[in-house]
Amino acid sequence: MKNKLIAFTFILILGIGLTLTFTLPDKKMSTLERRKLTTKEVLESGFVENLDDYMSEQIPFRNTFLAFGSAFERYILQNEESNDSYIKDGYIIEKNYHLDEVSIDNFIKKLNFIADKVTPNGDVFYSVIPDKSYYLNADSSLKLDYDDIETKLRSSIEGEYIDILECFELSDYYKTDIHLKQEAYFKILDKFLDRVGIKEEDIKYEKKTLDDFYGASFSKVPFFKPESIEYFSNDILENVHVSHLESGKREVYDFKANTEMDLYNIFLSGPSALIEIENEGAYSDRELIIFRDSFASSMTPLLTPYFKKITLIDLRYISLDYVLKNVDFQNKDILFLYSTLIINKSSILKVNVP
Amino acid sequence: MVFSSISFLFFFLPILFLIYFTIPQKYRNITLLIFSLIFYFFGEKWYVLLLIFSSTINYLIGKKIGKKKDKKFLLIGIIFDLGLLIYFKYTNFFIENFNGLLNLSIPSLKVILPLGISFFTFQNLSYLVDVYRKDVECERNLLDYITYIALFPQLVAGPIVRYRDIKDELLERKETIDNFAEGVMRFTIGLGKKVLIADTLYNSYTTIMASDLSLISYWLIALMFTFQIYYDFSGYSDMAIGLGKMFGFNFKENFNYPLVASSITDFWRRWHMSLSGFFKDYVYIPLGGNRCGKIRNIFNIFIVWSLTGFWHGASWNFLFWGLYFFLFLILEKFILKKHFKVGILSRVYTFLIVTISFVIFSVTDIGALGTFLKGLMGIGTELLNDETLYYLKNNIVIILISFIGMGPWLKKLIEKIKKGKLEKCLSVLEYIYFISILIMAISVLISSTFNPFIYFRF
Structure with missing residues (x-):
């Protein structure tokens, strides 16, 4: 009886896998893994070469299998770390704990070079958003040496440093994503506004919630629960003029962006080289230019009511040469806002320092 | 193709089960042979022809030795098998070392190591020697011999199965639920x-x-x-x-x-x-x-x-x-x-x-x-x-x-x-x-x- 059951189960599992893979319609995208999946067309270009890829990606219950695979490592093998990420205190942390000294030196050179080019007197200010591991209750071997980064930046960058490291805590971050939640930035607004001499106002926002957020690290631990994204909107933000270099007019919270791949893209439409936000009804006539990475996408809406114009420059997608030719830096406040993830991988910034 | 792959588990194996266990006994060896060659083709493409060629030569030499215990045929077989193995597996190693040792610049050969060649070469060799020693009779059916060499479970990474150990099962075997x-x-x-x-x-x-x-x-x-x-x-x-x-x-x-x-x-x-x-x-x-x-x-x-x-x-x-x-x-x-x-x-x-x-x-x-x-x-x-x-x-x-x-x-x-x-x-x-x-x-x-x-x- 036992043998019959084993034989039957084996054939059944294999048979169901085969039948459903080839009869169910192909899934074109995996929200969980944030990528396109291989579909049947690929078999036409090479059945033998592509069969395994196709079947691995279209097999029924794929997401459940992915969750089992991850749970096996985390819970049965008790290995906190796999797929270049680890779990601590209920948060998925991308492994990034080897400090790249060369990268930090290059980051400093790049920042100083930009500052010299855009302001005659180097009057810029800058801040560092820490990776969530900074707030972890973990041993130091799992963290970047933040003290070292901070010391180096403070001693070498010509500009005013805005220290925000102690303003956040772990719960300000998404569990399955690298980013801070938008509401966390309320804690640091005054630091930036003080620097440019603007008083923080008591602005009313409506808090809105979007469910089913699968963060960038979710696929590495797919048995986590999807999270929610909360964003803060009001009439001011709904009426500002947002313009992207690549795609023209957009919204602050953009539901036409590629949110199927990444719900975080609702913040200023996701990755973008150059964005201008104009606000006629701003609390000041000041204009702010932010050299930034993706963290600034969710912070900028909260700064928008205070500035007549904010220009966001992401040097991962556009070269400094283009920026210098096309952006006016005269009489602007200039902020460099980068996360430690970028500082530790600064080759990604398209700045050629002679 | 490897056993630990989704295509093997959910494509190759269930289709093979379906065909193998529904056809009459007499067609089962040929089914296994065809599927074994497909299995090899998935990994090594046209090197499957090398596998067939090598098996056929060994089969023919085995028949010669079976007819007449002549050391000459055994030697030809051994030279052929080891020649193939050396050519595909060791030539570039020797070239590199000669180049290094004698300061030469002989170009490397553009060959890749066919999957499992070390295993099927040893199976062929063991067959020829066993036939020569009269430990086993030579195989009369070419397809059965190629089936023995190409049998997918042991083709690419062993175990090195000797012909004498599965000769009887190639001719007659009983598949049971147990x-x-x-x-x-x-x-x-x-x-x-x-x-x-x-x-x-x-x-x-x-x-x-x-x-x-x-x-x-x-x-x-x-x-x-x-x-x-x-x-x-x-x-x-x-x-x-x-x-x-x-x-x-x-x-x-x-x-x-x-x-x-x-x-x-x-x-x-x-x-x-x-x-x-x-x-x-x-x-x-x-x-x-x-x-x-x-x-x-x-x-x-x-x-x-x-x-x-x-x-x-x-x-x-x-x-x-x-x-x-x-x-x-x-x-x-x-x-x-x-x-x-x-x-x-x-x-x-x-x-x-x-x-x-x-x-x-x-x-x-x-x-x-x-x-x-x-x-x-x-x-x-x-x-x-x-x-x-x-x-x-x-x-x-x-x-x-x-x-x-x-x-x-x-x-x-x-x-x-x-x-x-x-x-x-x-x-x-x-x-x-x-x-x-x-x-x-x-x-x-x-x-x-x-x-x-x-x-x-x-």
Whole structure:
């Protein structure tokens, strides 16, 4: 009886896998893994070469299998770390704990070079958003040496440093994503506004919630629960003029962006080289230019009511040469806002320092 | 195609089951042959023609030898088989070394190593020698002979199945539900060893190797090398034996808990038994074995272990690996034998020697090997650091599982329970165990990208 059951189960599992893979319609995208999946067309270009890829990606219950695979490592093998990420205190942390000294030196050179080019007197200010591991209750071997980064930046960058490291805590971050939640930035607004001499106002926002957020690290631990994204909107933000270099007019919270791949893209439409936000009804006539990475996408809406114009420059997608030719830096406040993830991988910034 | 792939599990195997078990008995060999060639084609494309060509030549030479025991034909066969193996596997190694030694610049050949050539060459050789020795009659049917060589369960990574061992089953075999289920269990255990243990170890040690290494982490990696190679290769053999059983074949065992061996001599009686058996029967004994003087005996052992090392790959480290075992075998045979007592100490000694051997086996770059061996001795490294502690903590369970799985303890326990009153309970547990391993292995396979078998490169 036992043998019959084993034989039957084996054939059944294999048979169901085969039948459903080839009869169910192909899934074109995996929200969980944030990528396109291989579909049947690929078999036409090479059945033998592509069969395994196709079947691995279209097999029924794929997401459940992915969750089992991850749970096996985390819970049965008790290995906190796999797929270049680890779990601590209920948060998925991308492994990034080897400090790249060369990268930090290059980051400093790049920042100083930009500052010299855009302001005659180097009057810029800058801040560092820490990776969530900074707030972890973990041993130091799992963290970047933040003290070292901070010391180096403070001693070498010509500009005013805005220290925000102690303003956040772990719960300000998404569990399955690298980013801070938008509401966390309320804690640091005054630091930036003080620097440019603007008083923080008591602005009313409506808090809105979007469910089913699968963060960038979710696929590495797919048995986590999807999270929610909360964003803060009001009439001011709904009426500002947002313009992207690549795609023209957009919204602050953009539901036409590629949110199927990444719900975080609702913040200023996701990755973008150059964005201008104009606000006629701003609390000041000041204009702010932010050299930034993706963290600034969710912070900028909260700064928008205070500035007549904010220009966001992401040097991962556009070269400094283009920026210098096309952006006016005269009489602007200039902020460099980068996360430690970028500082530790600064080759990604398209700045050629002679 | 590899056994531990989604396309093998959910495409190749179910279609083969469907056809094989619904057609009349007389068409089953041809079905197995066609599917075996498809299996090989998926991995090696048109090298499948080389496989057919090589098998056909050996079949024809075998027939000649069968008709007339003529050493000339045997020699032609051996030259042909070894010629193919040397051409595909060793030519570039020799060219590189000649170039280095004599300051020449002979260009390398643009050849790739056909999958499993070391295995099917040895099967062909064993067949010719056995026919010559009249240990077995030559095969009369070409398709049956190619089926024997190309039989997919053992084609690309062994075990090295001898024709005489499956001749009868090629002609007539009985596929039963019990055999099938036994095969499924064995296959699943092998899949688990490979996917859940060996691949996990591989992923872990590649991460650790990129960290700040300490003396302890060097030993941790060495331990992981050992377990990974064992679970990878013995897992493959389990899958091969299991698949064979599903289709009515009974392949001989290839491993017998080698990591609990009590000496290096004992280790080689338990590790890759089909290969050591081959070298014993077709090289060592024909050279005179131990029925000759001491010096000649040492020479014979030297030849066998040089060849064993070299068989594993065209690289100096494999040759060193073989010679490393030669030294310990000689030491045991002529010096330690008198003082040897089987016990914990002898097993620890063996495990230690074997662990170091797998460092030589795994680190193919001679410079890197030197650095690693220095690391194992603590030269230029600290004893322990935070990263090592972190990795130790993260890998302690897989290491423990590997230790538990390396001995026959669980098997003995199950056998004991089977004799007792808890047999029914055991059946339920066995079923749960089977389902869990299968589902977990499939899950890990889907979520991972790495799974080549180590022994494929041989």
